[in-house]
Amino acid sequence: MTISVKEVCELALETGRIMLQNGGTTNRCEKMMTTVCAAYGYQRTESFVTPTGIFLTVLDKDNNATTQIKRIEGRRIDLGKVSKLSSIIIELKNCGKKGGESCDYRHLMAKLKEVDSYNPWSEWVKLFFGGMTSGCFCLLFGGSWAEFAVAYAVGILVSISMRLIVLLQVNNFLLHALGAALVVVFAKILDTWVPGIKLDNIIIGGIMLLVPGLAITNAIRDTMSGDLVSGTARGVEAFLLSVAIAAGSGSMLKIWALVGY
Amino acid sequence: MRPFDSLTLMQFTWAFLSILGFSIRSNLKGSKVFFTSVGGGLAWALYLISLYYTKSPLLSVFISTIIVCSYSEVVAPRFKVPVSVFVICVIIPLVPGSGLYYSMRAYLNHDLMGASEKLLETLMIAGTIAIGIAVVSSVTNLIHRVINRF
Numbered sequence: 001m002t003i004s005v006k007e008v009c010e011l012a013l014e015t016g017r018i019m020l021q022n023g024g025t026t027n028r029c030e031k032m033m034t035t036v037c038a039a040y041g042y043q044r045t046e047s048f049v050t051p052t053g054i055f056l057t058v059l060d061k062d063n064n065a066t067t068q069i070k071r072i073e074g075r076r077i078d079l080g081k082v083s084k085l086s087s088i089i090i091e092l093k094n095c096g097k098k099g100g101e102s103c104d105y106r107h108l109m110a111k112l113k114e115v116d117s118y119n120p121w122s123e124w125v126k127l128f129f130g131g132m133t134s135g136c137f138c139l140l141f142g143g144s145w146a147e148f149a150v151a152y153a154v155g156i157l158v159s160i161s162m163r164l165i166v167l168l169q170v171n172n173f174l175l176h177a178l179g180a181a182l183v184v185v186f187a188k189i190l191d192t193w194v195p196g197i198k199l200d201n202i203i204i205g206g207i208m209l210l211v212p213g214l215a216i217t218n219a220i221r222d223t224m225s226g227d228l229v230s231g232t233a234r235g236v237e238a239f240l241l242s243v244a245i246a247a248g249s250g251s252m253l254k255i256w257a258l259v260g261y
Numbered sequence: 262m263r264p265f266d267s268l269t270l271m272q273f274t275w276a277f278l279s280i281l282g283f284s285i286r287s288n289l290k291g292s293k294v295f296f297t298s299v300g301g302g303l304a305w306a307l308y309l310i311s312l313y314y315t316k317s318p319l320l321s322v323f324i325s326t327i328i329v330c331s332y333s334e335v336v337a338p339r340f341k342v343p344v345s346v347f348v349i350c351v352i353i354p355l356v357p358g359s360g361l362y363y364s365m366r367a368y369l370n371h372d373l374m375g376a377s378e379k380l381l382e383t384l385m386i387a388g389t390i391a392i393g394i395a396v397v398s399s400v401t402n403l404i405h406r407v408i409n410r411f
Contacts, residue, residue: 023287028343079349080288083342090341120290133282140275140305141359159286200362208279208358216356216387217349220394225402242361250365257369 003040005058005066007105012036012045013070014112016054018085022078025218026050027225032089036108039092050230051075051237075172077214085115123163130209131155138205147197151205154186158206172237173244179210180248188256207249212241269309276354277302284350293340300336300351304329308355318382319389322355326393334401344401348394357386 012033019029026049037045037058044059054070088111121129134155135148143151162179170178183206187199215238223231280301284294304325311321333347360383367375 023349024343025345028345077287077349079284079346080290083289083293083340083346086343087341118288120288121285126286129282129285131282133279133286136275136279136282137354137358140272140279140354200366204359204362207362208353208356211353211356211358211361213353213356214349216391217345217352217394220391221345221348221398224395224398245358246361246365249362250369253366254369 003105005042005060005064008037008040008042009056009058009066009068011040011105011108011112012047012056012058013054013068014109015085015089016047016049016056017070017072018081018112018116020049020051020054020072021075022081023075023214023218024082024085025221025225026227026230027222028086029054032086035089035093049227051233080120081115081118084118085112088112088115127156127159130159134158134205134209136205137208138201141201141204143201143205144197146194147201150187150190150194150197151202153190154183154202154206155209157186158182158209173240176210176212176241177244177248180207180245181252183207183210184249184252184256203249207245210241210245212238215241265310269306272309273302273306276305280350280353283353287350289346289350293342293346296336296340297347297350300329300332300347301354303332304351305354319385322386322389323393325355326352326390327397330394330397334397344398352390352394355386355390357383360386 015036016029016033019032020026029049030047033047033049033054033056034045037043042058042060046057048055052072054072055067056070057065057067059065092108131152132155135152138151139148158179161182162175165175165178183203187202187206190202191197191199215234219231219234219238222234277298281294281298283301284297289297307325307328308321311324312318315321315324329351330348333351334344337344337347360379364376364379364383367373367379
């Protein structure tokens with residue numbers, strides 16, 4: 001099975017793009033691109049991946065190098081796509097051998113397109129479970145059942161409004177600051193209707209929807225696998241997102257106190 | 262509270278349910294969802310149990326992180342997913358979101374001592390989680406290398 005260098009580059013870059021945009025580590029991304037190239041007979045590849053871009057060089061049999069660069073924009077958390085892509089690439093290792101299914105260019109490209117639009121749960125189910133996350137975190141930090149109900153409503157409202165804010169294509173920092181501010185706003189508004197609740201646990205439950213757990217984890221795992229550039233970048237991202245969350249919720253608490261509730 | 266009583270079980274359930282919500286929000290499907298949720302519940306329950314025995318929040322976070330990261334390293338290859346997918350989900354209950362909020366609120370109340378105390382605690386817990394993840398991933402790399410060599 002031989003396909004041209006150009007097509008191999010395209011497949012590998014598409015794999016890397018899906019992996020990075022949805023929250024994979026750079027080390028795994030490099031390994032996957034190497035696997036894709038090796039599966040089509042191009043054993044010698046060099047790749048350099050940062051959270052915002054991919055550099056890929058593929059050498060063919062006559063040592064002619066083909067290099068392509070891909071800019072990555074719009075990162076978000078979508079672990080379902082990462083795991084689906086990962087199992088496809090693992091299957092790719094034993095294609096062409098006995099019993100493996102065929103994997104020409106079109107076949108794999110169709111599979112990658114399928115992964116790109118993979119969305120197993122409808123939006124309503126996700127909203128329902130988003131509310132459950134913040135509600136249960138409220139209980140976890142010692143809230144009562146009334147506080148659970150309020151935190152549940154806050155979680156759903158924040159998920160809806162974050163979905164709307166994303167449509168405006170604001171950057172990640174502003175998105176988290178606005179999200180944290182909205183948590184405080186919704187909690188304070190609901191507080192005026194529901195008697196006898198403490199706001200602390202509700203706001204913490206809402207904030208736990210936004211904390212940069214992915215950035216912390218990926219920063220450490222990248223640093224430990226030797227990718228110092230992306231490790232540092234993700235560490236700074238995690239720190240800045242925490243600052244954004246604190247600044248958003250803090251300034252909204254202060255504004256609310258000044259207005260007089 | 263004492264370890265292994267009904268309160269710990271309830272806390273396990275809340276952590277389980279919240280990680281269930283988190284993993285469905287991030288599009289996971291199938292039995293992976295169940296296993297990430299169990300990991301998240303374990304993370305919080307182990308934190309509480311070791312907090313009872315050691316009386317030290319940092320050591321408890323460290324122990325809990327080490328155990329749940331090892332759990333992810335063992336379980337994730339069974340589902341053919343990257344280990345980081347599991348680690349991201351199970352680590353969420355330990356991430357110090359509450360410390361961030363309390364330090365912010367103390368700062369707003371002009372309580373600078375309280376704010377810096379909470380902020381330091383938050384940073385140290387985040388650092389401890391980082392060290393835990395780092396230790397487990399390095400040791401796993403080492404084990405894989407030794408297994409491949411022999």
